[in-house]
Amino acid sequence: MGNCFGTHPVNISHSQCTSKPPSREQTDEEKRNGFEGISPEKGKGKIYNNNTPADAMATAADVPSSGKIVTPNLKMFTLQELKQTTKNFRPDSMLGEGGFGRVFKGWVDEKTYGPTKAGTGIAVAVKKSNPDSPQGLEEWQAEVKFLGKFSHPNLVKLIGYCWEDKQFLLVYEYMQKGSLENHLFRRGAEPLPWHVRLKIAIDAAKGLTFLHSSEKSVIYRDFKASNILLDGAYNAKLSDFGLAKFGPINGHSHITTRVMGTYGYAAPEYIATGHLYVKSDVYGFGVVLLEMLTGLRALDPNRPSGEINLVEWAVPSLENKKKLKKIMDPRLENKYPMEAAIQAAEIIKKCLHSDPKYRPSMDKILETLEQVNAIQENPKKKSCSIKTKPNNKQQQEHHHRSPLRFKHNGTRGARPSHY
Template sequence: MAQKSSWNSLFCCFTPQDTSPRTAGSSPSCKSFSSINSMELLSPEDLSLTLAGSNLYVFTMSELKNATRNFSNSNFIGSGGFGPVYKGFIDEKLRPGLKPQQIAVKYLDTDGTQGHREWLAEVFFLGQLRNPNLVKLIGYCYEDEHRMVVYEYMDKGSLENHLFKSGAFATLPWMTRMKIAVGAAKGLAFLHEAEKPVIYRDFKASNILLDPDYSAKLSDFGLAKDGPQGDETHVTTRVMGTHGYAAPEYIMTGHLTTKSDVYSFGVVLLELLTGRRCVDKKRKPREQNLVEWARPYLKKADKLYRIMDPSLESQYSTKGAEIAAQVAYRCLSENPKSRPHMQEVVKALEPVLELKDVPIGTFVFTLIVEDDKGEDGEEKVRVEAKRRDDEKPRSHHDRHKQKYPNSAIHADDVFQWNGSYARSLRACRRSLSNNRERGA
């Protein structure tokens, strides 16, 4: 766990450094983010002084144009409430002393849902915070009307893309999902445990970025807030965030605490378990709100399989899923005081990464081509299915496999010679799926 840090120590104890127009200034400033945020306009010089000692690069518009090929469409990565994001590359050719690396440049859209203050929060928080589970801010651009932030480039993109864009990405394996959950939990715990806590306020799948090893890093701090101080129990603020992830008490009252982030983490953990979006209007009415639909199953180990992501194909740790479900259940408590602290969440989930009970596969299919041929001259083909002795059926689908092991419904490779057989097989699959939905 990274060492705790306080805003006082971050902003009031910097020693003078070499002054340069292309790096954050050197004179220390003891302004808090709330005082900076209240200013009508913070000049580039004032911001540079405030971020003294942060080692951030202050890029020019011209430099970032060169780095992104003039913000070309071929370098476009995506967009959000902040604005478009472009991939780029920096090295010593752009500026002496720059480490060669790929970057991501977020360009503030002044007509978007976020503005100068959100951009300022992004630069302010990530300019001072350093942790393996927070995306690294390399620098920023504050020139005329242009506002940009420059991050390290995250090769694997966002968790949202991997979970919900199945056509473009392979299914995330169980252990990778749990690794992401633990990493994201550590990122939140780091924020919450600072001497002056930081409330993230916008924890969601699209803000969790993944590096080449699928380590999770939190990004997009535009909505982050300083936590309550002294005897304060909460921060009262305008309700912002993303529908489906925000804690119910925050939506109702505008009261924001670290436990609001804990609720949002529970929603994302539920998305990792189920492979479903927190809100999905394309589903049946009773299944459109993920939390309401899944919550009753989280404390019932014998029912948990009903909400697990079908794309995992039962290749997950039963014990690990039960632990993760229990953690999600606590995080999603309607009473904020009943929710765990994020450090408790980390301690509960880390042991899941050590469990070795993820099944290799329920069935081993053997294709046997017999030497003799039938009357029609075709080679005889049969598929043999064998269950591993140490596997126990955990769902209706598995129980059906055990009772009818030779059923073509369960074959991975189906050999068919006419269209009617294919239609019949699909009908059987639909029937079995419907029975499972009813809990048969």
């Protein structure tokens, strides 16, 4: 999973949070929960889609050009079922851990989603909230709110949920290859070749493009390598919607909210002012693309003082072909088209523009990345190329095992977890 941390109350109007006001009065308990999409029922959560029945179908107007929007037809698991699914949350079935809690691997029947024996049916990832985590309920609500409504090949599929005994659980499709973060930075991980990195970038761009172009644009707010998960064929899907927000409406350019996210990926205008733009996500995309080119983390306090912040250190080198070649990930072993790397660097520079209005839209980025993907390596140039020896700093970076726990201005740090 991506890193799961708490959300906090934001300065945003009710009309910006829901497409329609509820058709009935909320109970006092629901008002305390502060989320219109979930109502308590005998200690469990019941999902409904604002003023429509839970089993209602989306109208034609709700369907965007790609992907689809569905009403929350999620399975409501019992706590006992999820205990059976995960062998009672045994430590050996744990996939990772984040601020929300721990994630366990389990097995369910492909059709009924009922618990099955390990190795039978389909694998799932069960995210279980930490009872002591104050942000658990709010993040759980946000995940159901967004992944229960949106469906797209490049968003992780949410299968169901459980709200029982003050525990909040989510059940997702299992992503065999884990996170992009692990493949880029984990010690001993097999290096990702250029074409796979580009495929992952394109898939992630498709996911963000879908969110930004939905009827009510969704700002993902926490785009980073640990939130990009990979299936067995390295298809990339966005995960962890705990910080997602609906975008501005009524002609406004931004929403104002308490600063949350991950320092190093969060856009500078958001950190400075709390103003969150759709193109704040574009900045995060540029940071991740830079990580994919260099093989270096966005932030690493173990690097020399001038190199701790990857953006500050590497962006000047994107302007020059020779400098760019020096900062490219040595694990690529020069096996990439230089022209493609130059064009990717150009995308990164535009994504990282200090003024959000000058950053490209995600659909334009996606179009450009697909053009970059069409560039083939010249065999003659490849045979004549001189392989540069990786410098010690980059070698050390690739073998740096300790994850970041760097926090700043209310932002949240990265941790090695799945989903």
